[in-house]
Each structure stands twice: as structure tokens, then as C-alpha cells.
Amino acid sequence: MRRLRRVKIIATLGPASQDQKTITALFDAGVDVFRINMSHGTHEDMHARVKMIRAIEKEKHRPIGILVDLQGPKLRVGEFAEGSAELKRDETFILDSLKNPGDAKRVYLPHPEILSALAPGHKILIDDGKIALHVTKASSKEAHCRVDVGGRISNRKGVSLPDTDIPVSAMTPKDRSDLEAALHAGIDWIAVSFVQRPEDIAEVKKSARGRALVLAKIEKPQAIARLDEIIDISDALMVARGDLGVELPLEKVPGLQKRITRAARRMGKPVVVATQMLESMISVPVPTRAEVSDVATAVFEGADAVMLSAESAAGQYPIESVRVMNRIAEEVEQDPVYRSIINAQRAKPEETGADAIAVAARDVAETLNPKAVVAWTSSGSTAFRIARERPSPPVLALTPNANTARRLALVWGVHAVVTKDAHDIDDMAQRGCKFANREGFSREGDRVIIVAGVPFGTPGATNMLRIAFTGKEK
DSSP, X not given: OOOSOSSEEEEEOSGGGOSHHHHHHHHHHTOOEEEEETTSSOHHHHHHHHHHHHHHHHHHTSOOEEEEEOOOXXXXXXXXXXXXXXXXXXXXXXXXXXXXXXXSSEEEOSOHHHHHHOOTTOEEEETTTTEEEEEEEEOSSEEXXXXXXOEEEETTOBEEXXXXXXXXXXXXXXXXXXXXXXXXXXXXXXXXXXXXXXXXXXXXXXXXXXXXXEEEEEOSHHHXXXXXXXXXXXXXXXXXXXXXXXXXXXXXXXXXXXXXXXXXXXXTOOEEEESSTTGGGGTSSSOOHHHHHHHHHHHHTTOSEEEESHHHHTOSOHHHHHHHHHHHHHHHHHSHHHHHHHHHTOOOOOSSHHHHHHHXXXXXXXXXXXXXXXXXXXXXXXXXXXXXXXXXXXXXXXXXXXXXXXXXXXXXXXXXXXXXXXXXXXXXHHHHHHXXXXXXXXXXXXXXXXXXXXXXXXXXXXXXXXXXXXXXXX
């Protein structure tokens, strides 16, 4: 099943998409990667979904990516004596270490490390920013705050701290347990929530030990401040616009989306744009024009993937949401302006042999207009580097590793096929041409570009480019 677009689609599984029939329909509609959110469900639920996806993969003869999203450190207030309280503007409200039920004057904050990190002037946002406070006086036991935006606060509402460097790991004990369960299930990507510093990603990569690639969700101001360091250590990025739009002024999010997308592409890392892309389709079968424009903007920017969250997990129209996103992406990529925007964002290649070959493949493709760039790749790095250059023809990645093919399901323009490795240069060219024909990229007599590393099977050794003509299969 060859997709007629370069950008990939990620869909979140949930109550509206938990049976194999629906997941199959989502794949048929255009999903390339399925996201399992560990904020909801058990390890047993996750294992059951992975099993269903792998069964669909076997039935469809196509690699499917699975991304497990770790919950991360969820900060919440305690409980109130009456279940809630009304906070009024300009009044004082205290967050403290007392476990007593709260009222309109104070509430328990069950995070002593946060109380120690707060300082006068720091903003505190509660319930996705519906209530806003700022700290006037702080100690290790309590923080006195002034109410900037009042309203009703109830039990266990979430707390966001845009100005505070939270002195805790992005990995909670729950996350460590979820990570091991996910790796045991054989998933392909791990998404790390509430990343603040590169060390947060390093911790997850150390635990993963190469069994899955690690994606950093950019949703905190602290991550923006160290963006290049985080991109450098991560395998991929996600612009998590929901929490980013809570902790930063909403008007800053579009610019940050462009900045993150371009920085990730410059450094050769896949980037996902997520949150509220087709939000209205949770309850209606047709998106708003603004939502269509939002998805199109991400595609025009050259994002590797666009993601559906509640639309596919809990909405009334999960399959329709994927179909709409698929149609938008296909239309944008056929627009005459699309290629000029993509080309204008080209970055200087890194000074490596692999990058030189990737740039050469792109330049040769522009001159000769081949039907595909065929990349022989063991680890996936060859396909990653070629995708960074956003070549005009699609990238057909041939790999002996099923895990590599599944990981590449997230990467722009890459159609992966699992096959035994080439044993010499002639075999590489002949079978590259054969698969280009078989997968529907070319026909007899068409030109393709073959890229590989010699000796074969050596990760990161991309050093050869060959122009070939396809012939009849024998």
C-alpha cells in the first residue's frame, strides 16, 4: 500500500479506536504510525493494541510504526473540603505542604520539590491556564500567591509552571514501568513528555538501549531555551502545541512551531506537529476551514508527520478524521507552491560522507527526474539523511531489519520494505530496480537512483550513489 504523499499521519488509539476492525480501517484510511498514550489504560491494554497492530501489519504486508507516549511528571493540586473553591482576582491563595483539605485560601501541593523551586514572580497556571497566579513569597513549606485570573478550582487540577525549572526527572516511577513494558512489547518510538533539558532524553535513551528510538515532546519554555541541545540528543521532535500554548502566550506558538520544525529539519531529525489539528471533528464530520489551514501549514513547512489525538482516540469520527487529513496532505503536496517552500528551507549539509551523498542524490534527482531514490539501509540512517534533503522523488528504503522499517514509518517521504541485504553492487542495483517496479514507483525503462553504503550492512557508511534503469522482472 503505497501512500500518495510524503508527510506521515499519526493517530492516537483510545476508546473510539480500540478494536482490530477500527484500527485496520484507520490504517486503510492513511495512518502510518499508531500512538498509544500511557496516561490512559494499563500495560495489558497496551500489549493488546500492539498485538492487533502487528496482526494488521502481517495482513497488509506493510511495516507500521508504534509510538508509546509516556505520561511524564503530572503536577496537580490536592483536594478541597467541599470538592472545589472559588478564587477571586487580587486575593491571596497559598500552595503549601499541609495535607489538610483545601478551601478558598489554600490547598495542598503534593510536590515538595516544586515548593522549593518556586520564587517570587513565578507564574502558576492551574487547569490548563483557566486560573493564573503569581508567587509573592516562597519557602520550602509554602508559596503565597496573588490571583491574576480567578475562577473555580476543584480537586486534582493540573498545575503548569512556565517560569520554574522543575528539579525532577522527566521520568516518574510510572514512566519507568511503562517504558519497560513498552520495550518488552516491541514498540518502535518512545515519546518523552515535559522535557526540560537534554539530560531528560539521555535518561530515557540509556534505559531504552537502542530497543526503540526516542522522541522529545517540546511543550515547556525551558525546552525552548535549550532546543538545539535537545534536538541533538533526540531521535525526533514533537511540537506539542497543547501544553506549549498553556505555558507560553498563545500568539507565540505558531512562530515556535516554525522554529522547531526548521531546526529539527536542519539537524536531520524527524519532527511531528501535534494537538488540536482537527479538533472539531471530535463531534462533527467536517473540520473548520481554520483547521484545514492549520494542517496544510504543517505540511507546507515540511513536517515529517501530523498527529491526531482525541479526534481518533475518543471522537465520533476517527476514520473520517484520518481521511480528511490524508486528503489535505495530498492536495498540499501537489500545489505548485509546495516545492518552492520546501526548497527554500534547505540547510547546509553536515560535513560527512553520508550527507554529501544525500545532497548529491537530491541534486541528481532534480537534474534527471528519476522515479525514486532507492536507499539500502540497515540502521535507517541512510534514509534519515536522504529524507532531510526533501528530494522530489519518493524514497524507497530497503532494509533487512523489520524494526528499522517500522521506525521509518515516521519519516518524511520514506516507503520502507523489508528484504535481505544486498551481497554485491550488481545485486544492489538489480534488486533496487526490481523493488521500485514492484512497489509501484517505476515501470520498465524508468530511471532510479540507488544509494547505499559499502561494505553492506555497516550502519552510517553511506558512500555510494548509482543511476540505474529498471527492466522487466525475471
